[in-house]
Amino acid sequence: MFRTALRNVLAHKARLLMTVLAVMLGVAFVSGTLVFTSTISDAYQKSSQKGYDKVDVAVQPRHQDADDRKPGETPRLSQGLLDRAAKVPGAASATGSVNGFAAIADKHGKLIGEGFSSSGANYYPGTGGKDARYPMKDGRAPQGSGEIALDAKTAERAGYKVGDTVRISVDGPVLPQKLTGIFTTDDGAVSAGGSLALFDTPTAQKLYGKPGEFSQIDVKAAAGTSQAALKSAVDKVLPKDAKSVTGKELADDEAKIIAQSMDGMRTSLLVFAGISLFVGIFIIANTFTMLVAQRTKELALMRAVGASRRQITRSVLIEAFVVGAVAGIAGLVAGIGIGAGLRSLISSTGNSIPDGPLVIAPNTVLVSLVVGIVVTMLAAWLPGRRAAKIPPVAAMNSIHAVATTKSLVVRNSIGGAITALGAAVVLTASSSTMLGLGAAVVLIGIFVLTPLLSRPVIAAWAPLLRLFGMPGKLARQNAVRNPRRTAATASALMIGLTLITGLTVIAGSVQKAIDKMATESLKADYVVSMASMTPLSPDVEKKLAAHPDVTATSPMRQSPARIDGDHHQLLRGVNGEAVEKLTKLDFTSGRFTVSGDKVVIDDALSRTNHWKTGSSFDVTFEDGKKGRLTVAGVYKGNDLMRGIMVDNRTLTPHLGEINDNQVMVKTKNGAGEAVKDSLRKALGDNPAIQIQTKQDISDGISRMINLLLNMLYGLLAMAVIVAVLGVINTLAMSVFERQQEIGMLRAIGLDRKGIKRMVRLESLVISLFGGVMGVGLGVFFGWAAGDLIRKGLSTYELVLPWGRMGLFLLLAAVVGVLAALWPARRAAKLNMLSAIKAE
Known part of the structure; x- marks a missing residue:
């Protein structure tokens, strides 16, 4: 055997x-x-x-339980701790690290690096006045507030040389810096296309923290001292708000994070x-x-x-x-x-x-x-x-x-039960996992039912096929002659188009919801923010407010707070006098009053905390001071506007560092390219700052959605290609199987063109059957997913992309025509006498 x-x-x-x-x-x-x-x-x-x-032991801040510290309080490491760590037995040296975001512009004003991996750090002179982490390839280390060093890859990409002036931005304002050195580094972010700028330690501390404080201390072991022994020695000098980690543990943790990503x-x-x-x-x-x-x-x-x-x-x-x-x-x-x-x-x-x-x-x-x-x-x-x-x-x-009537009845009954079960799971799904599971069950059920569905769907094409005469009639009969084979062939294409259509429906609906949200929530002409999503300097809002075309501005600040002494919540600071001119919120009760101790909250917070207009609650601010706030109104929240809005004049005195997440801007003549260019020049043509209209916000999200959708189309194209192979395979074997029949048709007068047309039409009918089923199921799954998406995106509503769905059906037809080329040619070339004699 x-x-x-x-x-x-x-x-x-x-x-x-x-x-x-x-x-x-x-x-x-x-x-x-x-x-x-x-x-x-x-x-x-x-x-x-x-x-x-070069790190044997790293000393890091220990993040205590949130209830044991003030809201927003971040532990830091002092210069004194660094000095003590450097003197422990077995330590060769200790280096203090400070880091954060630093956008670097090239000579044309464009941002270098990959956004979030555009970073800045400090150069910490050690033995011999050098920092072993950053060997200088050219020039010297920065030594003052107006000097920086760049990694070699960034300098090469931008065409910078020692002595050039480099424009950088940490939190908004442009900082012209003299390039004093170019260094090499093993930093993985730089290897992956990011950029790294080095400042002297006092400058870096001023930009990213507080004078005399570090975010991490790296201790190098002396010869003959193990990492474990050094860690034990370092632990003896650590305060309770600091911890130590070996270099091996750091590398292993980093490896785990990379593996997880x-x-x-x-x-x-x-x-x-x-x-x-x-x-x-x-x-x-x-x-x-x-x-x-x-x-x-x-x-x-x-x-x-x-x-x-x-x-x-x-x-x-x-x-x-x-x-x-x-x-x-x-x-x-x-x-x-x-x-x-x-x-x-x-x-x-x-x-x-x-x-x-x-x-x-x-x-x-x-x-x-x-x-x-x-x-x-x-x-x-x-x-x-x-x-x-x-x-x-x-x-x-x-x-x-052959398949008996009983076997078909059993198959259809099983298929109907599976489909009904899957549809029930889809319609009642409370998570994306359940929705995906239900969709898979529905697809299996529909596949089982496809032989039953093929006859009426293919019969619907009969009037059109009659236009092609006898080849059209024969093509329809061949397509339904073996419904199981037709079902298996069409199902392959159906699955691919189901997924493509479903994703397209969801993406189009989400995009419409985002457009609606931006239109309904904002009156502001522009929203100004950092491209890296890092905080803005308050100087940005001051420059915008002083612009002659600007009529109203409101910085949006965030600060962690403790509500009623128990749970934590973000307070969102706004300009109480101007915010109503810049936002368009739908209030369910009360009015838009943000001043003093008067705040407005979204409807989700109102339901969760049982607050209503007139309710008051205790608040512990970021600096530990306490106060009491009163609800002046309740509005419908969304992804752009939500939470507790408080006047910046009330919030700002409690902030350790004053930073803005974004600034909303209203101008005299509304949004326009000329005004946008004027605002950009007022901010120093800073590549790290983005100035967006409502349409820009929507288009930015749309580009991300379309990029993701195109990637998914590319990945699903593999399934469509496999489906094409299936149609070719089925037709080729069907032609072989029907040699006698094809020979007889030739013998009674059907010419080679008629044979080709018959095979092509059969392929077209099967492919369109799979296409119709796929598009229909895709719309169903897209509609069903709406209930889940609407929970997080209140403006979501179903949008059917008729143009793209028509394109998908056209794609199915093209698949049918292309897949039939070789089988049709093979069928037409059969010798009629040899075919009639074939067994």
């Missing part, structure tokens, strides 16, 4: 080719994902480990690989079903000469094993190429990643082979089981049992 199975594989190489390609694509996606994420993770981990080579990417990509493999299952099952049907006589004769049912099933599974193994190996090789290609693609887009070798882990090889073999054998098991049931008597009359 083993030799027989191998001979069957070799005898049907062409028929199994599409199956091999389908499995190979899915395996390539899996192995490519594993290679890519392993390579990136390994590169970042090694880069981060280099950054900790890669896990999210890996999981997302593997989900799409799984979709491709799931689609491939239909193709594999279809292929083996048709192969079994074509070998009815052969299998029945084997039964007649003594082969058992188990041996027949085993022979089919052996064929599947060989096909899966070949596809798995080919997919692994292709996946390695995909992994390397993805890395090169990311580098070519300007998103640098640390250098490192291509990582092909043993589990990648094992998973690729196992996935290829298991998926193929799983899909072939049912056809193999059917093959075993072929009675020996079928060898005498060349027929095998």
Whole structure:
């Protein structure tokens, strides 16, 4: 039986080719994902480990329980602690670190680096007046408030040389700095495309903290002292608000964080690989079903000469094993190429990643082979089981049992029950996980029901097919002749279009909700903020308020507070006199009064705390002082405006550092490019500051949504390609199966063009059937997801992208036409006499 199975594989190489390609694509996606994420993770981990080579023990602030300190209080490390740490037994040196955000402009005024990885730190002279962390490649270290040093990669990208003036921004205002040095570093963020600017320690402390305080102290061990021994010595001089960590622990923690971040990417990509493999299952099952049907006589004769049912099933599974193994190996090789290609693609887009070798882990090889073999054998098991049931008597009359009415009724009943169960889960889902589970169950149920659904849906195309004469009529009859085969072929395309349509509906609806939110919540013409989402200096608001075109401004500040001595809440400071001119809020009770101890709250806080207009509550401010606030009004909150709004004149005296999250601006003549340019010049043409209109805010979110959607389209394209292979495979095997019929049609007058048209129309009908089902299910899932999204986005409403849905149906039609090219050509080239004689 083993030799027989191998001979069957070799005898049907062409028929199994599409199956091999389908499995190979899915395996390539899996192995490519594993290679890519392993390579990136390994590169970042090694880069981060280099950054900790010079750290044996790190002293960090210990974040106490929030109830034991003032709201907003952040522990810091003093100069005295640094001096004590440097003198403990076994310590060679101690270095104090201060860091934060620093936007660096190139010579054209554009921001260098990757936004959040645009950082600043201090140069801490140690032995010999040098900082071992940052060896100088050119020039010297910064020594005053107007000097900086840049990492070599940033200096090279921007074309800066020692002596140039560099424009930087820490919290808004532009700070011209003289470049005194260019250094090298093992910092992973810099290796990944970020930028690093160094200040002298007093300047960095002034910019990022308080004079004489550090965010971390790094202690270097003397020769012969272990990290554990040094940690024990350091622990003896630490106050209760500080803790120590070994360099190895820091590196391990960093490695875990990197691994976790890669896990999210890996999981997302593997989900799409799984979709491709799931689609491939239909193709594999279809292929083996048709192969079994074509070998009815052969299998029945084997039964007649003594082969058992188990041996027949085993022979089919052996064929599947060989096909899966070949596809798995080919997919692994292709996946390695995909992994390397993805890395090169990311580098070519300007998103640098640390250098490192291509990582092909043993589990990648094992998973690729196992996935290829298991998926193929799983899909072939049912056809193999059917093959075993072929009675020996079928060898005498060349027929095998067709699906009975009873079996179809059972199938439809099971399919209806599964679909109903899945729909119930979807409609009552309280989480995205439950929604995804319900959607998967619905898809399985619809697949079971597809043979039943195919007849009425395909029948609806009959009037259009009549326009093509006899080929059109024959195409419709061929499409419904074997509803199970048609269902399996169309289902592959249906799944891909279901996901694409559902994601498009959700993305369009979310975008509409965001547009509505921006329009309904803001009267301000502009919102000014840092591109990095870091706090703004209050000087920015002062410069904007002094601009001749500006009529009203309101900085928005945030401060942690303790409410009623128990729970914590953010207070949002605004300009009480101007905020009503800049926002448009819908009040459910009271009025918009923000002044003194009068505040307004959103409806969610009102329900949670049982507050209403006139309610009062105790507050402990950031500096530990206490007060009492009174609710003047309750408004409907959203993602742009929510929480407790308090007048900045009340809040600001309690702030340790005065910073603004953003500034809302109203101008005389409304939003316009000329006014925006004028405001930008007033702020020093600072690349770190973004000035956005309501439309800009909406467009920015829209770009992110479209970028994500296009990425998902690209990933799901793999499933569509696999579906195309399925249509080609089905049609090619169907043509082979109907050789006699095609020869007879040619003999009675249907020309080659008619044969081609018949096959193409059959493919078109099957593809459009899958397209209609996919678009319909996608709309259903998009609508069902709305209830979950509406909980976090109150302005969400269903938007149907009719244009894109029409494009998806056109895509299904194109798939049908392209998939039929080769089978139609093959059918037209059949010799009619040879075809009529074929068995």
